[in-house]
Amino acid sequence: MSFDTLYQSRDPVTPRPAFAELSVIAVLRDVQADDGVTVPAGTEGTIVGIWAGGEAHEVEFDEPVVGNATVRAEALRAA
Template identity: 55%
Template sequence: MIGILPGRGIVPRRWHPALAESATSSTFTGMSFETMHTLRKAPDASPLFPELSVVATLRDAVTDDGVTVPAGSRGTVVAVYAAGAAYEVEFARPIIGNMTLPVEALAAA
């Protein structure tokens, strides 16, 4: 049988006195809730608009080529930056071009 000790990892119960006494017990005496909480993997943050989502601009914006895209224009998200803090959006009409926009400047279309 094995046990888990913070800072020591997994050890056989017979090698550690704190675990040896519970070797015959049917209850788990391993990792505490605090240790499990500390070691857990953080969930991946999902962006508000995943790639290939159709979005609309909430205000006028300027493309990478210097052309102004009017508010309300629809485009497609082609890249997500900083877990959804900014998006690369491709527009086909009324203006053709790409631009990077913060999440506050977009809405689902």
């Protein structure tokens, strides 16, 4: 088997999410929690779910707002 054939038959690389579950993050902009309350930019939370291969994350907040929100990956940074 040639290198070219081997390269073409390999499995595609699955992108890894930028953040793993249970990572502590901060939101870069205001987001709306699942119950409709606004979570202000800079609020820290914990990732409790990863959706669509890391395009969005379920984040749990406990201060100053208690609740969960689904947040797109580009609106998060490591805390």
